[in-house]
Amino acid sequence: MEEGPFDSEQSELQWWDRLPSVPAITTLLLRQQNRRRWKPKSLAHMFARFPRLQEVHYEPWREWNFKQGLTDRQYQYLFKSIQRFNGNLKRLVVFENFNQQYPRSMQRFPFGVEVSRRDIIRKPAPAVSRVVALTSLKLEHLAASFIVDASHFFNIEPSWEWPNLASLVLTSKLLEPDKSPTEIGAMLQAAAAVATKMPQLKTMEIWNGRKGVAALFKYQVFHDVQQARIIWRGTWEYIMEPSVVRAWEAFVQQHHGWRLDLTQELLDEAAIKSHGDAIGYLMLSGQVIRPISLQQIRIEQRALKGVGQCQND
Structure with a gap:
């Protein structure tokens, strides 16, 4: 991340801190298509200038290799700053974009970033997840x-x-066909336990998506018909363990006194060309990315597929 017009990171942050407060700004949109790559630390100091900020959409691109660790530490700085300075925030949407074909493309160039196979799939830092959870409490x-x-x-x-939380959407790399059903079940039981801390919860969605893989665990309540429903929608069949079902039934009974319906829907893995396709086929109810950004991801994937075919000819 270049310093831009500033001599150092410190001088940039001091510049932001000298700006006046702007209470008129209540919504901020930083889409994946942007004219610059915003450093999370800079965003923290920018957001602090907006005391009435209520909604943020932030779509950064993922880093590669050692840079990811540095950026994860900056993410922690950003979300801690939001907790401190943006107490009016109500909606936070963060989508870290990526493309599975980029590592191979980068290695074709003399100064490309060396990316090991294990780094192709993003491994979120537990510390970032924890600070995001803390940021979401209000x-x-x-x-x-x-x-x-x-x-x-x-x-x-x-x-x-x-x-106050009514809608929660998260990803998990555990939602893969080759992952342990026991680990998946433990996560879904933990989700039920956390749901008891969310009295206004209407929808919880845990999903994952990449080429050939799409999965969604969705809990939703329907107050008009006094019913709660869990849907598993994915490219493979997942049978929920009885302990998972009991945990969610207990939650629904305790908070609503309703019955819980279970539904499973199978998707065609051949139709999932990217995480963008996964979002479309999973029919997520909570907004996870701006519609135009999702459209661009799917267009980019089709374009890269065409390039790959030309190179193989």
Whole structure:
């Protein structure tokens, strides 16, 4: 991340801090298509100038290799700053974008970034998931995709509560066909336990998506018909363990006194060409990314597929 017009990071942050407060700004949109790559630390000091900020959409691109660790530490700085300076925030949507074909493309160039196979799939830092969870305690809607993992997010302190949260959308790398059903079940049980701390919860969605893989665990309540429903929608069949079902049934009975319906829908893995396709086929109800950004991801994937075919000819 270049310093831009500033001599150092410190001088940039001091510049932001000297700016006046702007209470008129209540919504901020930083889409994946942007004229510059915003450093999370800079965003923290920018956001602090907006005391009435209520909604943020932030779509950064993921880093590669050692840079990811540095950026994750800056993410922690950003979300801690939001907790301190943006108490009016109600909706936070963070989508860390990526493209599975980029590592191979970068290695074709003399000065490309060396990316090991294990780095192709993003491994969210538990510390980032934890600070995002803390930041969400006063929110009404949180969607955090690929920057966190639900299994880390649900590892909470007993005192944490979300009195206003109505919608929660998270990703988890555990939702893969080759992952342990026991680990998936443990995460979903933890999700049920955390849901008891969210009295206004209407929808919880835990999902994952990449080429050939799409999965969604969705809990939703329907007050008009007094019913709660869990949907598993994915490219493979997942049978929920009885302990998972009992945990969610107990939650629904305790908070609503309703019955819980279970539904499973199977998707064609051949139709999932990217995480963008996964979002479309999973039919997520909570907004995880701006519609134009999703459209661009899917267009880019089709374009890259065409380039790959030309190179193979």
